[in-house]
Amino acid sequence: MTEKSPCCDITIIHEELVEQVRQSMPPEEALFNLAEFFKVFGDTTRIRILYALFQSEMCVCDIAHLLGMTQSAISHQLRVLKGAKLVRNRKEGRVVYYSLDDDHIKAIFDQGYQHIQEQD
Amino acid sequence: MTEKSPCCDITIIHEELVEQVRQSMPPEEALFNLAEFFKVFGDTTRIRILYALFQSEMCVCDIAHLLGMTQSAISHQLRVLKGAKLVRNRKEGRVVYYSLDDDHIKAIFDQGYQHIQEQD
DNA sequence: TGAATATATGAACAAGTATTCATATATAGA
């Protein structure tokens, strides 16, 4: 298993292993999409918006006030969240209400939270 | 519940609701840490590394070859993953073997995957 | 129709980040 040979610039250390792992890798596109998906969670503003929406649907103004940010900033981020199919909206006159559109969000958050708390 | 009043520049639409949600929000630091945690998953290279390590521990060279990237690029990313406590390493001579250091990773990935596949 | 306002959006800017390149460190073997 561990056939050592010149490495890094030309050859491989564990050639069989690499080939074996290569074949078990999901398609590039799937991994790319997965990274794009998690990228959406990788921003404090968006995390805060999602946590707010755990409690209740809210309009853009409400969220902006809650987070102490401009309406524009929130609107831009809601666009990202909607693009990722994490929130949906509902229009009532001039007011647009946003709410969660995914059952996995809470589960994903909880997993992340657990990881963080397991560290000293 | 829906007391409408001038909005956005000065006042709030649903003042009670906002106050209520505000009190249920986790502390800022926790949300920040959570975003930082997910940020680590938000990169294709790191996702690919983690998927590779699902199969087996691997040395830096192996990973670089597997992904068709330079040793330096992989090393930099492994540093990020280690900083997030997602991988650990073990040294054997000159060779450093990396492996997963977290049980939640697979669960988190699966949740993300499910979300993505539920979209047409 | 005209004024007020809730939201959306394009462009610009600043801040963050992934990769590359050059090089340093550390270990094995001669």
Add this chain to the structure above:
DNA sequence: TCTATATATGAATACTTGTTCATATATTCA
């Protein structure tokens, strides 16, 4: 000790991205 090599790392660069600012759109109400 000297060479080879596996990995780490700092600096520079190119690219991405979050926010702001100005403005457009859409809807309500007079």
